[in-house]
Amino acid sequence: MTELLKNLVHGEWVAGQGTGTPLFDPVTGQELVRVSSQGLDLPRAFAFARERGGAALRAMSYGQRAAMLGGLAKALQAHREAYYEIATANSGTTKADSGIDIDGGLYTLGQYARWGAALGDARALLDGASVPLAKDGVFQSQHLLVPTRGVALFINAFNFPAWGLWEKAAPALLSGVPVIVKPATATAWLTQRMVADAVATGLLPEGALSVVCGSSAGLLEQLQPFDVLSFTGSAQTAALIRSHPQVVANSVRVNIEADSLNAALLMPDATAGSEAMQLFVREVVREMSIKSGQKCTAIRRALVPAALYEAATQAIAAKLAGLTVGDPRNESVRMGALVSREQFEGVRAGIEELKAQTRVVFDGSTQPLVDADPAVAACIAPTLLACDDPDHADLVHRVEVFGPVATLMPYRDLAHALSLVARGEGSLVCSVYGDNAASLAQAATELAACHGRVHVVSPAVGATHTGHGNVMPHSLHGGPGRAGGGEELGGLRALAFYHRRAAVQAEAAVVQALGALPLSH
Known part of the structure; x- marks a missing residue:
């Protein structure tokens, strides 16, 4: 023994x-x-x-x-x-x-x-x-x-x-x-x-x-x-x-x-290919892959202006396609395993539950695992879902899948976006991406009521911000409502x-x- x-x-x-x-x-x-x-x-x-x-x-x-x-x-x-x-x-x-x-x-x-x-x-x-x-x-x-x-x-x-x-x-x-x-x-x-x-x-x-x-x-x-x-x-x-x-x-x-259904919000004034959008896409992918999405602060919901919905879907999927999943002892591997087969089965069940109100726009399971037996290893590839009608969907605002899974959803205007974020009923963190200081400050103030931390990313801090999901001891960690209070x-x-x-x-x-x-x- x-x-x-x-x-x-x-x-x-x-x-x-x-x-x-x-x-x-x-x-x-x-x-x-x-x-x-x-x-x-x-x-x-x-x-x-x-x-x-x-x-x-x-x-x-x-x-x-x-x-x-x-x-x-x-x-x-x-x-x-x-x-x-x-x-x-x-x-x-x-x-x-x-x-x-x-x-x-x-x-x-x-x-x-x-x-x-x-x-x-x-x-x-x-x-x-x-x-x-x-x-x-x-x-x-x-x-x-x-x-x-x-x-x-x-x-x-x-x-x-x-x-x-x-x-x-x-x-x-x-x-x-x-x-x-x-x-x-x-x-x-x-x-x-x-x-x-x-x-x-x-x-x-x-x-x-x-x-x-x-x-x-x-x-x-x-x-x-x-x-x-x-x-x-x-x-x-x-x-x-x-x-x-x-x-x-x-x-x-x-x-x-x-539990925490953390969100990332791309501001309404963003344009396709803009630096703000690139920062948003990069962070969504990073939060899906770091620790295989097993972070209480990971991005679970990603909100974009309706006009950028398809462009954001393609950009995130393209970056996810470059991730390698498998045994972390292999230096080529970017994503390791979940902590157990029990968690593995839980994530798979969660994806199936969310699929009732979403569609899969990127399924990483089509790629083979590196140096890992899929019948044994608790390795699971990233899955990006899309919810076309987030107003009439409840699961995406209620069910947290604790793994490399995120749901992309469109919004009409900032007021609509803020209302969708609030349907998470209290989260640890929301990140906001844009380049207008006044509008970012307005959004941060509104979001502060239902989050323990609001992480604002603009091009000026694109290379120096500490990350949506990275908990720094200098800042509060916690959140109201569903996040535990x-x-x-x-x-x-x-x-x-x-x-x-x-x-x-x-x-x-x-x-x-x-x-x-x-x-x-």
């Missing part, structure tokens, strides 16, 4: 009971390792994290915790090659796609180290300025942010086992809150390895970072009033989490990132989730003696 990965709980590496759940290479089908969380003493694990890890972290200043994160980022860089090997084997990603996850995670970790350094010796943060409560100004009210006295439980998704860990753990640890991470089972290996390497540095206090691989059974039952929970995954699972008796009874603070990242804004806000009412001298620094975004 293959190796059974251990869990890090209550400061000890513990193997779960039973034979465990196997993790596979999604290209070859080879079994890699196994994971199990059966039999773990979860009450002890959570108590150890809260009491030992939390106390040790809170004894440090923000500056000291920032230095700790910086040391971790530097130490983990030394293991990058091992992480890339695991990603290729367990996630089926190309080197470029693995880099988005691995290097993106390490960059985020290092960025929070740099931001946190500016907080220096403070052990609490100010939220706004003090305000007088009496005429003479001596009696004041000051809102104060202090680290929550609980644990941060992360239940993460399969598509970003490295970035998904550090984009949450970096602000939590900087805040002084211990972390227990439960990675998605299918790709848990990379998360477990990174936690092991981080703990091996000796930079983290005992109990500051724990990892549970395997089933999530019993985790939510451990949550107490000052704990926080962050979940990335399906809206269906998110609903179960929100309604869990322990979450409800203890008013556990929850952050959710769920959560907020992550956004610079030091991310720290607010891990702090409790209280109003201190006292004389001015007491307020000044709090020794806290403003939370600068």
Whole structure:
């Protein structure tokens, strides 16, 4: 039997009971390792994290915790090659796609180290300025942010086992809150390895970072009033989490990132072959192919002026035709695999569902896979659909196919386009393409109401913009409605989730003696 990965709980590496759940290479089908969380003493694990890890972290200043994160980022860089090997084997990603996850995670970790350094010796943060409560100004009210006295439980998704860990753990640890991470089972290996390497540095206090691989059974039952929970995954699972008796009874603070039918919008004043249209086409293709479309921020709906509908269809299809799909170990391959055959079957079923209200305008499955057996590999080629009547179609605005699939649709004018985008009922990101600053600003303002991020691309930033689906730690990640209603990242804004806000009412001298620094975004 293959190796059974251990869990890090209550400061000890513990193997779960039973034979465990196997993790596979999604290209070859080879079994890699196994994971199990059966039999773990979860009450002890959570108590150890809260009491030992939390106390040790809170004894440090923000500056000291920032230095700790910086040391971790530097130490983990030394293991990058091992992480890339695991990603290729367990996630089926190309080197470029693995880099988005691995290097993106390490960059985020290092960025929070740099931001946190500016907080220096403070052990609490100010939220706004003090305000007088009496005429003479001596009696004041000051809102104060202090680290929550609980644990941060992360239940993460399969598509970003490295970035998904550090984009949450970096602000939590900087805040002084211990972390227990439960990675998605299918790709848990990379998360477990990174936690092991981080703990091996000796930079983290005992109990500051724990990892549970395997089933999530019993985790939510451990949550107490000052704990926080962050979940990335399906809206269906998110609903179960929100309604869990322990979450409800203890008013556990929850952050959710769920389904998202992200859109890309080519502005009405674009013309065929214009630079704005070329940027739009390039980004749609890139978002369909990066990580084989397995990104919660990927473009699912692409909207173009009706006059450019056919031209956009041909341009996108032509670029998709140049993609090679197969084993990412072959350097000619541009798109690797989905993470499992289960996801493969889910994507195929999703395409069939959307085909009831669309037509296929590019079917990449006609091209052979490179160095991969189609009967075994979870490789699926890109599919571009077209919805001629998006007003009377509901599936394209409701069903997210988590793979290399996007639907192109025409619109009449900007008001019509904005109404179609809004039918996604809340998304993580919408990107807008054009060259008129005033009209782009107008569209961005309208779209902000139903998106966590609006990514505006004009020719002036054509070579420098960070990408529709690339989540930068400087900007907010999350979205309203269907996207879960959560907020992550956004610079030091991310720290607010891990702090409790209280109003201190006292004389001015007491307020000044709090020794806290403003939370600068």
